[in-house]
Every structure is written in structure tokens, then in C-alpha cells.
Amino acid sequence: MWNPAGTVPTRRFRSEESLARSASEVEVVRADDFTCPVQRRRATAVRADFLRVSGDPVQVALVEQRLWTLLVALRRAQPLRDALATAVPRAGRAALVAEPSRELAEFDRRFDQFADALRVLVAEPTPEQLRHTAALD
Secondary structure (H helix, E strand, O other): OEOOOOOOOOOOOOOHHHHHHHOOHHHEOOHHHOOOHHHHHHHHHHHHHHHOOOOOHHHHHHHHHHHHHHHHHHHHOHHHHHHHHHOOOOOOOHHHHHHHHHHHHHHHHHHHHHHHHHHHHHHOOOHHHHHHHHHOO
16 A cells, blocks of 8 residues: 555556555555564455545545554554564563553554444445544544
């Protein structure tokens, strides 16, 4: 997915893949960025749902910006998820793991809420649902 707030491509590209290959790492989120199959499926599913969204261009752009923000955050959380998954339980470590685990759980809740709203928008494409999805924080 191309960063909607990023620089506009200066030349024409034949496909989104060729655009992504020519862009910097911070301007594109690729499925291969996610080493965990579960996170890769989540990112791919929400991206596929977004590709089916249509309607008011301003609202669609807001939904795209929110999607971009969530995908970048999902990518940034990957090392933390990996570290928490491989952490060996030891006495005294519970407090160190608790806060990052809570933050990830809160992020997952927000991501899933957006993904659910996007699925509803694809199933029932109304202007009200588009505005609701665009307004999610």
C-alpha cells in the first residue's frame, strides 16, 4: 500500500507492485513486511477490503489514511510481538511484559474495530457507513 500522505510518483507505473519496488521502505507497506502469518493475513484482508471501497473521494481518502496509519503501526509492532512470543517466563518479568502486552491488546482492538467497520462498509456501501468508518479513531 502506498502512503497517501507521501510524495506523489513522478512517472507512470504499470502496476502497484512496480510502484512499491521503486519506493522507499517508509513509503510502502508490503505483505512481506509481516513475518507472522496471522499479522500478514490481517494486513492483507484489510487491504483487500479497502480496495473495494468507493464513494465520496474525501471520505475514502480519510479511510485510506486511517488504514495506512494502522498498517504502519502493525508493521512497527512486529518486533515487539516477536520478542513477547519468545520471552522466557521468569520471576519479576511479568511487570516488564504487562505494559507492552496491554498496549498491543489495545492496538489490536482498534485495528479489529476498523477492519470490522471496513467489512461492513464493503457489504453495505452507504454514505453513512463510509462516514462512520472514516471517523473511527
